[in-house]
Amino acid sequence: MNIQEYSSREILAQFGIPVKPFILARTPLEAYEAALRLRFPVVLKAQVLVGGRGKAGGIKLATNPEEVRHYASQILGLEIKGIRVKKIIVSEAVDIRNEYYISITLDRSKKSPIVIFSNFGGVDIEETARTNPCAVMKYPVDPMLGLMPFRAREFAFSVISEPKKAVAVANLLWKMYNAFVGVSANLVEINPLAEDSEGNFWAADAKIIIDDNALDVRPELEKYRDVEEENPNELRAKSGGLSYVKLEGDIGCAVNGAGLAMATADMIKHFGGSPANFLDVGGSSDPKKMKLALQIITGDPDVKVILVNIFGGITRCDDIAIGLKSAIDELKPKQPLVVRLKGTREEEARKILEPCGIKIFEDMEEAIKEAVSKSRETR
Amino acid sequence: MSILVDTSTRLMVQGITGRDGSFHTRAMLEYGTRVVAGVSPGKGGERVFDVPVFNSAYEAVKHTGANTSVIFVPAAFAADALWEASFSGVHTVVCITEGIPVQDMIKIYHHYRSKGIRLIGPNCPGVISPELAKVGILPASIFKKGRVGVISRSGTLTYEVVYHITKIGLGESTCIGIGGDQIVGTSFVDLLELFKQDPETEAVVLIGEIGGRDEEEAGEYIVSNFNKPVVAFIAGMTAPKGKRMGHAGAIITGGEGTAREKADYLRKLGIPVAETPGEVARILKGIIQGRGQ
Numbered sequence: 001m002n003i004q005e006y007s008s009r010e011i012l013a014q015f016g017i018p019v020k021p022f023i024l025a026r027t028p029l030e031a032y033e034a035a036l037r038l039r040f041p042v043v044l045k046a047q048v049l050v051g052g053r054g055k056a057g058g059i060k061l062a063t064n065p066e067e068v069r070h071y072a073s074q075i076l077g078l079e080i081k082g083i084r085v086k087k088i089i090v091s092e093a094v095d096i097r098n099e100y101y102i103s104i105t106l107d108r109s110k111k112s113p114i115v116i117f118s119n120f121g122g123v124d125i126e127e128t129a130r131t132n133p134c135a136v137m138k139y140p141v142d143p144m145l146g147l148m149p150f151r152a153r154e155f156a157f158s159v160i161s162e163p164k165k166a167v168a169v170a171n172l173l174w175k176m177y178n179a180f181v182g183v184s185a186n187l188v189e190i191n192p193l194a195e196d197s198e199g200n201f202w203a204a205d206a207k208i209i210i211d212d213n214a215l216d217v218r219p220e221l222e223k224y225r226d227v228e229e230e231n232p233n234e235l236r237a238k239s240g241g242l243s244y245v246k247l248e249g250d251i252g253c254a255v256n257g258a259g260l261a262m263a264t265a266d267m268i269k270h271f272g273g274s275p276a277n278f279l280d281v282g283g284s285s286d287p288k289k290m291k292l293a294l295q296i297i298t299g300d301p302d303v304k305v306i307l308v309n310i311f312g313g314i315t316r317c318d319d320i321a322i323g324l325k326s327a328i329d330e331l332k333p334k335q336p337l338v339v340r341l342k343g344t345r346e347e348e349a350r351k352i353l354e355p356c357g358i359k360i361f362e363d364m365e366e367a368i369k370e371a372v373s374k375s376r377e378t379r
Numbered sequence: 380m381s382i383l384v385d386t387s388t389r390l391m392v393q394g395i396t397g398r399d400g401s402f403h404t405r406a407m408l409e410y411g412t413r414v415v416a417g418v419s420p421g422k423g424g425e426r427v428f429d430v431p432v433f434n435s436a437y438e439a440v441k442h443t444g445a446n447t448s449v450i451f452v453p454a455a456f457a458a459d460a461l462w463e464a465s466f467s468g469v470h471t472v473v474c475i476t477e478g479i480p481v482q483d484m485i486k487i488y489h490h491y492r493s494k495g496i497r498l499i500g501p502n503c504p505g506v507i508s509p510e511l512a513k514v515g516i517l518p519a520s521i522f523k524k525g526r527v528g529v530i531s532r533s534g535t536l537t538y539e540v541v542y543h544i545t546k547i548g549l550g551e552s553t554c555i556g557i558g559g560d561q562i563v564g565t566s567f568v569d570l571l572e573l574f575k576q577d578p579e580t581e582a583v584v585l586i587g588e589i590g591g592r593d594e595e596e597a598g599e600y601i602v603s604n605f606n607k608p609v610v611a612f613i614a615g616m617t618a619p620k621g622k623r624m625g626h627a628g629a630i631i632t633g634g635e636g637t638a639r640e641k642a643d644y645l646r647k648l649g650i651p652v653a654e655t656p657g658e659v660a661r662i663l664k665g666i667i668q669g670r671g672q
Binding site for chain 2: 364
């Protein structure tokens, strides 16, 4: 789960990492009033979960309250990579002398946390890794012990020559690790880590990704979710136990299992069509899930054809057929429907659906080709 | 022969009294798997389909000689069940549960490695060696004893591919779902090492998906160390960057882990990558017939 900068800053502050005072604002007036309580200059930053805010005009420096109001009205309402800016933070600015990059993330290959540091802060670390790989320093964290303070110092002294600064960075790194564990993060990133003219370090920007698996076990972390910015259908699917991602095409699909759902979307493309979504109805046979799936798909104005692809293993095809039939009876979708059911109790499923005039495909490729050709007819 | 599970498997089911645990215990028994014990704290002394239930994994192993465990415990308690299994004396653990936090899995992964216990999963459908044993939730009816090893990060997509392999007349030696999480106990490479030693496995199918570098590492291993033909399938060609596609591990991060990159990489190494599940079986059949001539 990606969380907004203001939530990430709050978390860092809780774990003792220096963050400049800031206030969240939703209107130019709120931003103006916030600025009156802060020390100038201040920086205004769009709160959206996509990168490239600066380039899109979503970050501005202001030196007086009138400027704050002016820039706030510019930023609020901007669209950055398709996302409308609904809120900004007004934050005291750091008088930056040096900028660094520092993060703790998960190394999937080594199965351990890893510290990443660079002297080139304020730029995209992947960009640095491509253009100047030597400038990106990595340090593995012991998976059983975690990041011990002496290890944090060992690393800091290896990348920073000035002892006082190295100790300060080691301290900060150790606090970052506590935050990483404290909120079950997959990533805690400070970029830039800003050093001011007095040699103090500040988290001038912050990005935290919380482990989705931890959310099931630690529901209190849900408070960091920014519901406003999530696709309403994705949220609706999630609350019903489905997994949905909107794509750009016109064939809406409902599939059981994540891998098969991905492969279905891929094959639609392979045969010349375009998937409108990824939708995994999950492993259970609950008829309610099939109904919700169809509600979400038929509610998407881009969908021209509906494709249902089920490989029944533990999931029973007849249960799916019952759910599908009641969903069709209730929703009466206008779009043509292509159904493929294979596996456990497929004969029973046929007996339920064929009387309703629904042809059941046995083969996935044939069903997908049919859906693609139907989507062309309706174009 | 086969790998990981066979007629010597003596299975313990952790979470046997739960809905999924008891349902699949019956299915595994029907398949002929020797399910010798169940674990459910506080329900020791009960029986589930005549399988004795114990209060702890240690007790279950002590009384029944179980050597393999399968975990159906809900996510909130599954990490603890994994720790418990590791101190019970079994040599193999298969964890079906989805939703175990990554930071728990980091520690569990390294602990299992240091103790030399094989861990399959979590968030996986399990392992089946057709006609010998089934440990997990895979639908038995689609499998047929044969000579193709199957390793997959997915569930239903595996069934789809296996269905085609069986239908084309080949059959499987062992099929393993390694799990859809960011950190799983056993990788493609680990299992390729086992299949390399298995004389009854003639060819291997790798079913990968977006996220991580497991497929690339498998490709590198195959080129330098593996002696049998491999056919791959990679799901997620149409997946957008930064979106989690159902599985916790199926996410393209920092531009790394796209399906296209993985497929191109494997092809460059000379490993055929099928475009559809049906094509996996057709390529396999071509290779196997070609070798026979």
